[in-house]
Amino acid sequence: MTPPAPPPPEPTPPPGPAGGADPAEVLRRALSGTARGYAPPPAPVGRIVAAGRARRRRRRAAVAAAVAAAVAVAVAVPLARWGGGSRAQAPASIPRTATRTTEVTVRPPYTAVTGHGTVDGRPWTVTLELYPDAPAGALGPRAQPRVPVLCRRMVIGGVRVDHQGGPWTDCEQVNGVHDPDATGDEGLWGLQDKGLTGSRLLVSMPGPEVSYAVVTFDDGTQHTARAVTLPHTGYRSWAVAIPDAETIASVDAYDARHHRLSHETDWS
Amino acid sequence: MQHPDTLTAGEGPAADFSGFVAARWHALARTAYLLTGDFHEAEDLVQTTLARVYPHWHRVRPETAEHYVRRALVNTCRSRHRKRRVVHLLLPFLPEALGAEQGGGSRAGEDRDVLLDALADLPDRQRAVVVLRYWDDLPLDEVAQALGCSVGTVKSQASRALAKLRGHPALAGHPLAAAHGGHG
Numbered sequence: 437m438t439p440p441a442p443p444p445p446e447p448t449p450p451p452g453p454a455g456g457a458d459p460a461e462v463l464r465r466a467l468s469g470t471a472r473g474y475a476p477p478p479a480p481v482g483r484i485v486a487a488g489r490a491r492r493r494r495r496r497a498a499v500a501a502a503v504a505a506a507v508a509v510a511v512a513v514p515l516a517r518w519g520g521g522s523r524a525q526a527p528a529s530i531p532r533t534a535t536r537t538t539e540v541t542v543r544p545p546y547t548a549v550t551g552h553g554t555v556d557g558r559p560w561t562v563t564l565e566l567y568p569d570a571p572a573g574a575l576g577p578r579a580q581p582r583v584p585v586l587c588r589r590m591v592i593g594g595v596r597v598d599h600q601g602g603p604w605t606d607c608e609q610v611n612g613v614h615d616p617d618a619t620g621d622e623g624l625w626g627l628q629d630k631g632l633t634g635s636r637l638l639v640s641m642p643g644p645e646v647s648y649a650v651v652t653f654d655d656g657t658q659h660t661a662r663a664v665t666l667p668h669t670g671y672r673s674w675a676v677a678i679p680d681a682e683t684i685a686s687v688d689a690y691d692a693r694h695h696r697l698s699h700e701t702d703w704s
Numbered sequence: 705m706q707h708p709d710t711l712t713a714g715e716g717p718a719a720d721f722s723g724f725v726a727a728r729w730h731a732l733a734r735t736a737y738l739l740t741g742d743f744h745e746a747e748d749l750v751q752t753t754l755a756r757v758y759p760h761w762h763r764v765r766p767e768t769a770e771h772y773v774r775r776a777l778v779n780t781c782r783s784r785h786r787k788r789r790v791v792h793l794l795l796p797f798l799p800e801a802l803g804a805e806q807g808g809g810s811r812a813g814e815d816r817d818v819l820l821d822a823l824a825d826l827p828d829r830q831r832a833v834v835v836l837r838y839w840d841d842l843p844l845d846e847v848a849q850a851l852g853c854s855v856g857t858v859k860s861q862a863s864r865a866l867a868k869l870r871g872h873p874a875l876a877g878h879p880l881a882a883a884h885g886g887h888g
Contacts, residue, residue, distance in 0.1 A: 459866055459883040460838060466880055467839040470817045471734040474743050479729030481722050484751050488721070488758020 482643065483698060486620035493608075545587075550664040551675025555635045558593030562639055562675035564666040565589060566613065570604070586610045586618055586671055590625050590637050597625045597637070614670035619643050622687075624678070624703070636678040638687070638703070644670065647692040651676045654683045721761045724769060725754055732777060738835045739781045741820040749784070753777045775850040778836070782828045822872040829853075830865035837862055 545565040552561040570585035587607035590597040598605040606625075610618045619641050626636035638651060640663075648662045661674040678684065684703035688696050729750065736746035753776050757764070764772050823831050829851060836847045837858070848855045875881050 457879065457883040459870060459880060462880045462883040463834070463866065463869065464838045464841075466819050466878070467738060467835070470819045471738055471839055473817065474734060474737045474746075476730050476733035476737075476743070476747065479726050480751065481725045481729075484725055484754045485722060485758065487751065487755035488761075491755055492759035 480698060482620055483700065486622060489617065489620060490623075546666055546668055548664055548666045550666075550673035551637075551639070551661060551677075553677055555592065555677035556679050558635065560590075560592045560635070560637060560677050562637060562673065563589040563591075564664075564671055564673050566610070566666055566669055566671065570607075570609075584610050584612060586615075588639060588641075588673065590639060590675075592627055592635050592637065592677075595627055597627060610671075613668060616643075618671060634680050637675055638678055638684065639673060639675045640689075641671065641673050642689060644672070645691055646672070646674075646689045646697060648690055649674050649676070650688045650690070652685045652688075653678075654685045656685075721758060724773075728770065728773070732773065735774070735835060735840055736777060736781065738820075738823065738839055739778070739831065741824050749781055750777065753780045756780065771846060771850065774836070774840070774842075778832050778850055782832065785828050818874045818878065821874040822869050825872065826865055826868060830861050830868070833858055833861045834865045834869070 545567045547563055547565045549561055549563050552559070554560065565587040567585045567587070569582040571582075585604070585607050586609075587604070590606065608618065620643065622638070622640040622642075624636050624638050626634050628634045640646075640649060642649070642663050646663050648660055651659045651661065653659075659676045661676045663672045663674045665672045685701065687698075687700040687703055689698045690696055732750045732753075733743075733746055736749045737743055740746050740749060753773065757773055757776055823834065826834065832851055833847060836842045836850055837844070842850070844855045844858050847858045851858065853861075869875060870881050870883070872881075
């Protein structure tokens with residue numbers, strides 16, 4: 437479909453009385469003059485798509501959680517009634533499932549450290565890992581078995597971010613080694629308060645056009661992070677550590693020719 | 705723009721969506737500018753709207769995509785205005801500095817168009833009618849669809865909005881105040 441073309445340029449309404457003119461027509465011209473006096477910047481397509489994907493993931497996670505809860509209730513209630521309530525047997529199956537998951541042999545992943553350094557006196561690293569065939573159940577009971585899974589392993593001071601969620605948190609199922617849907621993400625992660633306070637890591641999964649990013653803090657200091665590609669794949673990442681109490685003024689992405697591709701100021 | 709069902713290998717709804725955004729960004733941003741009166745807010749509004757549309761893009765038919773997004777834009781804008789009204793109601797109880805910041809600090813110092821000032825005094829629905837009808841040139845039935853009201857309501861809202869604008873003090877001396885005749 438070809439989107440309808442925007443209205444053709446119209447001159448700003450001439451000053452002076454407009455007696456006899458159709459008010460609607462005068463209003464059209466006035467609106468046109470005002471709207472065309474504003475020149476929007478280039479479309480931030482990448483940022484919009486990244487935000488859309490994040491929103492879609494949140495929706496899917498919410499739906500999956502709701503379904504899982506509904507299934508759990510649907511299974512547990514009849515079992516409890518059937519067992520008379522005193523010798524509930526259903527919980528016994530939960531440890532068995534978990535054990536089976538961890539016993540499966542997993543082929544070693546492709547890995548690449550995409551960022552490292554020291555923040556607030558503690559070492560940090562960000563590592564991309566692509567498991568060619570993650571075990572069944574790695575991403576939940578409803579996930580497909582033996583599918584590639586991409587993980588961002590973020591470690592601050594020897595503690596992995598989101599480790600409370602198990603070994604497969606901060607991982608997602610991907611479609612092979614070049615999945616465009618797995619790029620475009622950018623976010624802050626930390627060990628506390630959902631990445632809002634303390635030492636944090638700003639991690640981005642840029643597209644192939646991004647060569648490096650410059651993160652400017654509110655105190656004026658700048659940090660440049662090069663995008664690193666996970667070997668044999670199209671997945672890339674750059675990372676910058678944010679010290680405690682520091683805030684981000686801007687994030688600028690550049691291509692290999694040092695042309696700025698994006699300018700974000702909403703991370704503070 | 706291709707429909708997801710007709711995409712060839714190597715393309716996808718995401719590419720289709722990106723193409724739509726690239727093609728329609730400027731038009732949507734200008735519509736949002738007239739709806740909000742502030743270009744920072746306009747750009748943020750369009751970004752937010754498009755990000756909300758993205759998860760549903762595979763269900764959007766290509767022939768209705770423009771309409772769908774425009775409707776989402778207007779709804780998101782009106783939703784924001786409703787929230788802002790709550791902030792305005794609370795302003796007298798907020799510390800002075802915070803109140804000043806919430807009161808539209810991004811507009812401070814801008815040489816604002818008198819038309820935007822007049823538009824800002826219209827109720828949300830009337831303002832949306834004016835922008836969709838007289839800037840986007842949408843037919844009455846499409847404006848009605850976008851706003852979830854009847855064609856008759858659009859007509860009456862447009863008429864009232866036009867009358868208010870013509871009598872607005874900010875537009876005294878403006879050609880609109882001097883114009884008379886039928887409404888388009």
